[in-house]
Amino acid sequence: MSDDITSRLALPLLQPGQAQKETTHNEALALLDLAVQASVLAVGTNAPPAAPVAGSAWIVGAAPTGGWAGQARAIAGWTSGGWRFVVAREGMTVWSIADGQYARFSGGAWTIGVLAGSRVSIGGVDVVGARRAAIPDPTGGTVVDSQARAAIIAILGCLRGHGLIGA
Template structure:
């Protein structure tokens, strides 16, 4: 770790005997303001806005231009002192206002709207778990009910379409 920055967010640290410590401290606060409970207006934007407001932020796209040149994949936030850039860390999550979804940084890229987990529980009750074996569709039998068979096939098709059972 450098003695000049923090290991996770690269926030500037105060140094013994440093003049104008408030400048370093304020820079760290500005970067924290971008990182904590992060929210961006859009993901993958390459062109900086013409008249951003202080506090607005974007996830920079892969081919940035203008004031964002050389900052692909970073979080660009506008401050009273100009653009500040936050380099994302593995697993970082940011709310995208434009998409109404979470963007997550993993393996060097931002992924929008993907939620990963091993189960979904509501009120302590599992409602979706690991995918189970395929449910066989009805075939044959001594009494064939065409309507019942069509209803079961539609239910199975819906469950498969939503990825809740294997197809």
Template sequence: MIDTTARLALPMLHAGQAQKEMTHNEALLALDVLLHPAVEEVGRNQPPDAPSAGQCWILGDAPVDAWAGQASSIAAWTEGGWRFLRGCEGMLLWCRSDGLPVRWLGGGWVTGEVHGTRLMVGGNQVVGGRRPAIASPSGGMIVDVEARTTLSLVLEALRDHGLVAGNAE
């Protein structure tokens, strides 16, 4: 008999189970945390002194006290105490303290990275996949130091942002 759901480990109800409302309420608490989730902080190991109901944290690698043994879990404070939930691949949360997205990828939390194939603004693509390297300016009949300097700075910025590959120099 399966006791929890495969992805979010929500408790399952079973035929003939006593106190089904407790299992059902646990599932509702988990959904309340995981639906459009936001956490106060990522990597914290010490529980806060006075959490408010509904506040959540992503725990660090060495949690202590009431959080002991729950490394990398989502800790949610409820009126009934701490509830711990696990991340699943692709889960996305918002970290209030950093103002950044946090995603569960490859078995751990990654903060501030946004993955995609292109960036759209107003229906227009403004950033796409990385382009091949562009050679730095050289040669020509007339050497224009200012123009070459400007082009070099533009190319350096594009390379620094990863929009074009670096020179194979």
């Protein structure tokens, strides 16, 4: 870690004997305001808006221009002092107002609306776990009940379609 900035969000640190400490402190607060519980107006925008409102933020696209040049994939926020940028870190999550979903930074890119985990639990009860082996469609038998068979095939099709069982 540098003696000038924090190791995670690169927030400026106050220095012993520093004049005008309020400038450094206020810059750190502006960056924290942008990064903590972050929400953005849009994800993947390359050009800064012409008339941004203080407090508004965007996730910069892969080919930024203008005031965002050199800030690919960062969170850009407009403040009374101009643009502030927070560099995306692995696992960072931001609410995208335009999409109504979370955007997550992973592997050098932002992904919108994808949830990742090993199980879904509701009220302490696992309702979806790891995918199991495929269930074969019913075949054969001595007594054929075509309606029951059609219903089972429809159920299996829905479960496969939702990714809850293998194909």
